[in-house]
Amino acid sequence: MENAVAVRGLGITKTFGDIVALDQVDLNVARGRIHGLVGPNGAGKTTLLGLLLGLAVADSGSLEILGDPVGRTLAAPDGVSGFVDGPGLYPTLTAKQNLAALAGLRPRGARTAGIGEVLEEVGLAMVADDKVRGFSLGMRQRLGLAAALLTRPRLLVLDEPANGLDPSGKKQVHGVLNRLVADGATVILSSHRMDDLEALCSEVTILATGRVVFSGPLNKLSAEDRELDYRLRTSDPEAARKVARETPGVEVIEGSDAVARGDDLLVFRAQVAALDALIARVVRADIAVRELAPVVSPLEAAFLALTEQPAEGQSEPSHRPKHNLQEAGR
Numbered sequence: 001m002e003n004a005v006a007v008r009g010l011g012i013t014k015t016f017g018d019i020v021a022l023d024q025v026d027l028n029v030a031r032g033r034i035h036g037l038v039g040p041n042g043a044g045k046t047t048l049l050g051l052l053l054g055l056a057v058a059d060s061g062s063l064e065i066l067g068d069p070v071g072r073t074l075a076a077p078d079g080v081s082g083f084v085d086g087p088g089l090y091p092t093l094t095a096k097q098n099l100a101a102l103a104g105l106r107p108r109g110a111r112t113a114g115i116g117e118v119l120e121e122v123g124l125a126m127v128a129d130d131k132v133r134g135f136s137l138g139m140r141q142r143l144g145l146a147a148a149l150l151t152r153p154r155l156l157v158l159d160e161p162a163n164g165l166d167p168s169g170k171k172q173v174h175g176v177l178n179r180l181v182a183d184g185a186t187v188i189l190s191s192h193r194m195d196d197l198e199a200l201c202s203e204v205t206i207l208a209t210g211r212v213v214f215s216g217p218l219n220k221l222s223a224e225d226r227e228l229d230y231r232l233r234t235s236d237p238e239a240a241r242k243v244a245r246e247t248p249g250v251e252v253i254e255g256s257d258a259v260a261r262g263d264d265l266l267v268f269r270a271q272v273a274a275l276d277a278l279i280a281r282v283v284r285a286d287i288a289v290r291e292l293a294p295v296v297s298p299l300e301a302a303f304l305a306l307t308e309q310p311a312e313g314q315s316e317p318s319h320r321p322k323h324n325l326q327e328a329g330r
């Protein structure tokens, strides 16, 4: 039976001189999933993705990809493709010529998808014969994805793949990634876009200054006992505000940006139980609920809480978690 784990990393450390880019990182990614990597600038995301692509080797720790231990040589492990720091493309060649050049580098007999097929998949068939130097950032990103698909990867590793994509390009790329995992492949991607990660990923790893501060299913981040800020739009904002003030566990936030903009919104902080109680009370008071949403998504809230930068003059960095939230046994 095929190994159910696509990536198993244990205690991975990578330094560049004095800089500790990755500090005892554990990473477990099940096959057939889209796993998101998130963290502030300089957190170590690109470094970690580079290790998965065989662009660098770790100083210590163990890494197993698609069932095989990763050695000390710089080479993409079998079945893995992708890119970090943007796709490497030849600007003076056309999209088709770029892919042909890459396909030509594939070993004889290696699994290679059709060039027309991958261009079609990423929505670039119409510009197949255009030179890449005239491509927008989003088109280059999609061509980079097409190049990665050429190898029919079992593990696709992408650094900021949604960079520069317009909504239709984003939809196209999301479609490609979802089809890949439906066919049994695994995708690991980094992004600063929480909405993208929430739309695509079932699991995320949050890194802060080279350390894992959370790794696990996205739904663990919206834990029932975590307070979140919500915005509520109703048919009667004043009456709703009064109900909110009288509901235990609900803290009305008066000076929020939404209120300052003059929006007819009630912004409040609550745990899930108090939120439920408030909505029930609002409806019982014959006030219609028109919109209810977290001000920031659970992923963004966790990101901000777990990766906050140390305050000026603070000796102990507050982003160093007191508890590592890594899901046990994963």
Ligand SMILES: Nc1ncnc2c1ncn2[C@@H]1O[C@H](COP(=O)(O)OP(=O)(O)OP(=O)(O)O)[C@@H](O)[C@H]1O
Pocket (backbone or CB within 6 Å): 016, 019, 020, 021, 039, 040, 041, 042, 043, 044, 045, 046, 047, 048
């Ligand atoms: N080749 C290198 N030489 C020296 N330092 C490096 C090198 N690559 C990365 N670093 C350092 O390692 C740390 C992690 O960098 P990395 O690029 O992995 O972060 P990142 O999370 O991808 O950041 P971003 O979101 O800005 O892309 C940073 O402090 C960075 O300056």
